[in-house]
Amino acid sequence: MSVNRATTVVRVIPCLDVDNGRVVKGVNFVDLRDAGDPVELAAIYDQQGADELVFLDITATSDDRQTTVDMATAVAEQVFIPFTIGGGIRSVEDARRLLRAGADKVSVNSAAVARPELVAEIAAEFGNQCCVVAVDGRSSKATPSGFEVFVKGGREATGIDVVEWVKNVVDLGAGEILLTSMDRDGTREGFDIAMTSAVSHAVNVPIIASGGVGTVNDLAAGVTDGGADAVLAASIFHFGESTIADAKAALSEAGLTVRPA
Amino acid sequence: MSQTLNVAVLDYGIGNLRSAQKALQRVGANAELTADRAVIDAADAAVLPGVGNFGACMQALHSTGLARAATEFAGTGKPFLGICVGMQLLFEKSEESDEPGLGLLPGTIRLLPDTVKRPQMQWNKLCFAHLPGAGAHPLLQGLDDAWMYFVHSYSAEAGPEVIATVDYGGPVTAAVARNNVWATQFHPEKSAESGRRLLENWVDWAAANVDTGDGSRSNQKDTK
Numbered sequence: 001m002s003v004n005r006a007t008t009v010v011r012v013i014p015c016l017d018v019d020n021g022r023v024v025k026g027v028n029f030v031d032l033r034d035a036g037d038p039v040e041l042a043a044i045y046d047q048q049g050a051d052e053l054v055f056l057d058i059t060a061t062s063d064d065r066q067t068t069v070d071m072a073t074a075v076a077e078q079v080f081i082p083f084t085i086g087g088g089i090r091s092v093e094d095a096r097r098l099l100r101a102g103a104d105k106v107s108v109n110s111a112a113v114a115r116p117e118l119v120a121e122i123a124a125e126f127g128n129q130c131c132v133v134a135v136d137g138r139s140s141k142a143t144p145s146g147f148e149v150f151v152k153g154g155r156e157a158t159g160i161d162v163v164e165w166v167k168n169v170v171d172l173g174a175g176e177i178l179l180t181s182m183d184r185d186g187t188r189e190g191f192d193i194a195m196t197s198a199v200s201h202a203v204n205v206p207i208i209a210s211g212g213v214g215t216v217n218d219l220a221a222g223v224t225d226g227g228a229d230a231v232l233a234a235s236i237f238h239f240g241e242s243t244i245a246d247a248k249a250a251l252s253e254a255g256l257t258v259r260p261a
Numbered sequence: 262m263s264q265t266l267n268v269a270v271l272d273y274g275i276g277n278l279r280s281a282q283k284a285l286q287r288v289g290a291n292a293e294l295t296a297d298r299a300v301i302d303a304a305d306a307a308v309l310p311g312v313g314n315f316g317a318c319m320q321a322l323h324s325t326g327l328a329r330a331a332t333e334f335a336g337t338g339k340p341f342l343g344i345c346v347g348m349q350l351l352f353e354k355s356e357e358s359d360e361p362g363l364g365l366l367p368g369t370i371r372l373l374p375d376t377v378k379r380p381q382m383q384w385n386k387l388c389f390a391h392l393p394g395a396g397a398h399p400l401l402q403g404l405d406d407a408w409m410y411f412v413h414s415y416s417a418e419a420g421p422e423v424i425a426t427v428d429y430g431g432p433v434t435a436a437v438a439r440n441n442v443w444a445t446q447f448h449p450e451k452s453a454e455s456g457r458r459l460l461e462n463w464v465d466w467a468a469a470n471v472d473t474g475d476g477s478r479s480n481q482k483d484t485k
Contacts, residue, residue: 007430009383046453051384051410076279080287082410082451102279104412104451127313129380129412130277175380204375206382229378259384259408 009257010223011051011230012247013208014237016041018055018087021067038071042079045237048244049261050081054107054178054208054232057087065094069101076102086134086178092121099126107132107178110151113158113165116172123173128205133174137162137195138182147195154182162195163202170203177207178232184212188235191218196226208232216247220254266468268292269304269334273325275318281310281344284450288461296325306467307334309444311346315370315415316358318346328363335365335442340467343444348437349415351444357415365442366422370415377430379414385427385447387435398424399466400436400443400459407455409435409447416446441470 016023022036042053055075057068065088072085085098086107095106112119112133123131140148143161150157166177179199181192191209200207206229209222213233222228231251236242245261252258270282272294285292285308292308295301309331311318322328335341343351352362355370362370373379387407389397397405401424411427417434426432427447436445443463449456 007377007381007428009385011383073279076277077283080280080284080451080456081453082412082448099277100279102277102283104277104280126275127317128414129312129382176382204378206378206380229383259386 008223008229009259010251011208012049012219012244012251012258013052013054013230013232014045014050014244015054015056015210015232015234016238017058017234018068018071019058021071024058039074039078042075042083045244046079046081049248049259050244051230051259052081053079053083055083055085056107057085059088069097072098072101072103084132084178086132090118092118092125095122095126095130099130105130105132105176107134109134109136112169113149113151113160116168119169119172119174123175128173128175131174132176132178133166133169134178134180135162135166135169135199136180136182137192139192139195145198147198150182154185163198166199167202170205174205176205177203178210179207179228181211185210187212188214190214191222191226191228191231193221193225196222196228200227200229206230216242216250219247220251220256223251223256224254264468264471266290266464266471267303267305268464268467269301269307270294271301271307271309271322271327271331272296273318273321273327275311275313275321277312278310280448280450281308284456284460285464288457288464290464296327298326298330301327301330301334304334304339305471306340306342306464307331309341309343309347309350311344311348311350312412313346314357315346315349315355315362316360318350319358319360319362322350322363332363332365338441340463340470341442342463343442344450345413345446345448348444348446349417351437351442352417355415366417366420366437366439366444368418368420368422371418372415373413373433374430380412381414381429381433382412384408384410384452385429385435387425387427389425391432392423392426393421394424398436398438398443400438400445400462401425402462403458404455404462407458409445409449409452409455409459411435411447413446
């Protein structure tokens with residue numbers, strides 16, 4: 001798809017894993033009274049100049065989903081940048097509760113693979129702009145593009161081609177794709193550029209590149225080579241190795257436009 | 262401001278309204294989400310939010326009776342602010358839907374060109390120095406080159422009501438104003454400090470235009 005890349009203002013998006021309304025996975029900020037408090041962390045990233053936030057709900061049981069709605073409520077009280085909540089959303093009603101609580105977008109993943117109409121239902125009810133589809137991909141010989149959709153945190157193959165799947169969900173109404181490389185996730189080797197590029201050239205909605213960022217110097221390639229519109233990272237920010245300003249400086253040095261931190 | 266501004270945020274069941282309410286409260290307004298005609302009529306100022314599909318929003322506005330409430334509120338001359346699709350609804354029509362808009366502002370909402378990604382889902386920088394008129398509109402005081410958060414696939418065509426644009430494959434309408442009806446394509450409630458400043462500008466201006474209680478409206482003026 002030939003779009004004017006010069007118009008993109010690259011978004012830097014920290015991702016927070018949340019279990020029962022608490023941030024997990026070793027967040028390590030100095031001066032943080034409570035490293036598990038999603039509101040406090042979100043406010044810090046807001047102050048640092050993050051462009052958006054993504055909360056990934058890894059709560060095991062659906063009985064505890066109300067804690068995630070409560071978290072969205074609390075975040076919306078104090079944080080005035082857009083935020084997305086993903087994980088465990090299986091119905092329009094799940095999405096509605098989070099959006100009414102103050103989330104700007106919801107992200108669906110496994111539930112959309114199980115029942116693709118969910119994407120159309122959320123888009124029809126709330127608009128494409130709040131319907132993010134998260135796609136976990138891995139390189140694979142089983143599918144034409146060489147990348148296969150995985151679910152269950154990258155453990156379960158689906159036989160679905162990543163590029164075909166993304167085209168399909170965009171046709172159904174997805175307004176944005178959060179594309180995570182399960183090959184790269186946690187490796188700190190940088191984004192999977194080949195997969196990101198294959199997806200960004202196939203559709204005309206914004207793509208968030210995710211998985212594999214080891215330093216802020218890995219971020220720009222997701223945009224310049226991968227064709228993504230936004231970059232997502234977790235550990236480099238949470239462990240205090242880099243600030244949002246560092247990330248934006250690196251993107252700027254690579255010739256990309258960012259909102260100054 | 263000497264008294265708290267009562268703002269009715271029109272709640273017609275669409276999208277995330279809590280953020281708008283919280284952001285208005287943060288700048289000192291008493292903001293209430295409401296579909297109650299009496300509450301709306303009694304308010305000092307009103308906000309028309311909106312996300313998603315233009316036609317779906319208009320249908321929801323009609324089915325809740327808020328299309329008429331919004332039009333009549335705007336007709337009283339009290340401060341009225343549209344946000345995002347809430348801005349688009351103020352116009353006569355949109356390429357997104359056969360459903361007519363409220364028609365408070367002249368013109369058509371048009372699809373962004375296919376040379377750019379749709380939606381525009383990003384922060385972008387306001388500019389208004391290139392527009393006719395002397396300097397910033399009161400809504401935009403202190404916000405030259407300010408960054409705001411946009412999520413939209415359609416935008417208002419160029420016209421005399423445009424008070425700010427952003428560059429997205431060419432100038433795209435970012436804010437409009439005509440008399441008491443002001444609106445932004447971006448989400449001030451999601452635009453961090455610059456969004457806070459814009460809402461503060463609006464609330465301060467609205468508070469200066471609140472009915473003084475003697476039956477007259479103070480400082481009512483045409484700002485464009």
